[in-house]
Amino acid sequence: MATYITKQQKAVLACIEAHRDRCVSAAELAxxxxxxxxxxxxxxxxxxxxxxxxxxxxxxxxxxxxxxxxYCAHDALGNCFLxxxxxxxxxxxxxxxxxxxxxxxxxxxxxFFINPRRTxxxxxxxxxxxxxx
Amino acid sequence: MATYITKQQKAVLACIEAHRDRCVSAAELAxxxxxxxxxxxxxxxxxxxxxxxxxxxxxxxxxxxxxxxxYCAHDALGNCFLxxxxxxxxxxxxxxxxxxxxxxxxxxxxxFFINPRRTxxxxxxxxxxxxxx
DNA sequence: CTGAGAACGATAATCATTTTCAAATTAGAG
DNA sequence: CTCTAATTTGAAAATGATTATCGTTCTCAG
Numbered sequence: 662m663a664t665y666i667t668k669q670q671k672a673v674l675a676c677i678e679a680h681r682d683r684c685v686s687a688a689e690l691a692x693x694x695x696x697x698x699x700x701x702x703x704x705x706x707x708x709x710x711x712x713x714x715x716x717x718x719x720x721x722x723x724x725x726x727x728x729x730x731x732y733c734a735h736d737a738l739g740n741c742f743l744x745x746x747x748x749x750x751x752x753x754x755x756x757x758x759x760x761x762x763x764x765x766x767x768x769x770x771x772x773f774f775i776n777p778r779r780t781x782x783x784x785x786x787x788x789x790x791x792x793x794x
Numbered sequence: 795m796a797t798y799i800t801k802q803q804k805a806v807l808a809c810i811e812a813h814r815d816r817c818v819s820a821a822e823l824a825x826x827x828x829x830x831x832x833x834x835x836x837x838x839x840x841x842x843x844x845x846x847x848x849x850x851x852x853x854x855x856x857x858x859x860x861x862x863x864x865y866c867a868h869d870a871l872g873n874c875f876l877x878x879x880x881x882x883x884x885x886x887x888x889x890x891x892x893x894x895x896x897x898x899x900x901x902x903x904x905x906f907f908i909n910p911r912r913t914x915x916x917x918x919x920x921x922x923x924x925x926x927x
Numbered sequence: 928c929t930g931a932g933a934a935c936g937a938t939a940a941t942c943a944t945t946t947t948c949a950a951a952t953t954a955g956a957g
Numbered sequence: 958c959t960c961t962a963a964t965t966t967g968a969a970a971a972t973g974a975t976t977a978t979c980g981t982t983c984t985c986a987g
Contacts, residue, residue, distance in 0.1 A: 663933090664933080664934095665932085665933050665934060665983075665984050665985075666984080667933090667934060667935075667983075667984075668983095669934080669935070669936095670934090686974095687974085687975085688974085700935095700936085701935090701936085702935065702936035702937070703936085703937095703975090704935080704936065704937080704938095704975090704976080704977090705934080705935060705936070707974095707975065707976075708934080708935090708976095723856040723857070723858070724856070725856070726974095727973085727974055727975085728974085728975085744900070744904070744906050744908075746906075747909060747912065753904075753906065755900070755904055755906075757899075757903070757904075759895075759896055759899045759900075760896065762892075762895075763892055763893065763896055766892045767877070767888075767892075767915075767917075770890075771877070771886070771888055771890075772919065772920035772923075773877050773879075773886065773888075773915075773917055773918070773919055773920070774917045774918045774919075774923055775877075775915055775916070775917040776880060776916050776917045776918070779880065779916035779917075780914075780915045780916050780917070781913075781914075782900075782908055782913045783908070783909050783912035783913050784900075784906055784907045784908040784909045784912075784913070785906070785907045785909070786905070786906055786907075787905035787906070790905075790907055796964090797964080797965095798952075798953045798954075798963085798964050798965060799953080799954095800952070800953075800964090800965060800966080801952095802965080802966070802967095803965090819943090820943085820944080821943085833966095833967085834966090834967085835966065835967035835968070836944090836967085836968095837944090837945075837946085837966080837967060837968085837969095838965080838966060838967070840943095840944065840945075841945095841965085841966090859943090860942085860943055860944085861943080861944085
């Protein structure tokens with residue numbers, strides 16, 4: 662066998678899945694798991710998150726304060742992309758076909774093949790935009 | 795007076811401005827400045843980059859390998875965006891209007907206002923794509 | 928039940944970035 | 958030009974998130 666299924670593995674997946682739309686750091690996840698009585702080292706949390714990211718179950722988001730992770734349902738890919746508000750930090754999932762023409766253009770004219778799982782657009786959500794006036 | 799104008803300040807700005815479309819790390823900038831005979835410490839490079847970013851002269855890009863900086867002419871925005879190849883790590887600077895319809899769509903339908911300076915699309919460049927077959 | 932291989936966790940190592948602080952630099956006043 | 962106070966610098970130490978190490982523990986096919 663190539664892979665063992667461990668209780669830590671399940672625990673990390675379950676914990677990040679429980680958060681759904683919120684982004685959490687590795688440290689937050691570790692703290693939460695420990696407060697539930699799970700015995701999980703921070704290194705394992707990082708290892709699991711990396712594996713989950715490779716398999717497309719989790720999005721990794723880079724920020725000034727370090728990396729954040731977010732659960733990502735398998736079926737919502739392809740037409741789905743991510744927006745992150747620079748104001749409130751919230752990550753918005755948008756599921757619409759508007760990106761397809763852009764992806765096609767980049768492939769044909771610029772020979773670049775987008776990975777939607779990894780791509781995040783930055784900007785301001787309506788609330789923060791309004792608040793700044 | 796609130797601010798002194800130093801030669802290091804001018805040197806950092808001139809150096810990153812000379813790169814225009816390329817992204818450079820703080821270490822690369824420092825090396826280049828030193829190879830030109832400038833006496834500049836790495837801490838000062840970081841300090842100047844931070845100041846330049848605050849003033850909107852420079853665009854900071856976060857990657858797995860650390861931060862990259864790119865000179866940003868005030869007028870050349872909107873139509874330009876960044877692609878990063880997950881294979882070779884190269885950052886491609888694309889200047890075309892193809893993103894405009896998407897931005898407009900996001901504003902009108904999803905009430906989200908994109909910041910092109912922060913946004914980076916991830917994927918595979920033609921070379922890496924080909925090499926993987 | 929067993930053992931080889933996989934995963935674990937504590938801790939050390941890494942490395943980009945930030946902070947510290949004495950010395951050097953700047954610019955306005957005299 | 959000279960003096961001085963405030964700012965900036967750079968070498969080195971500190972920080973802090975992430976990764977690597979390695980002996981121990983766990984998993985599961987046989």
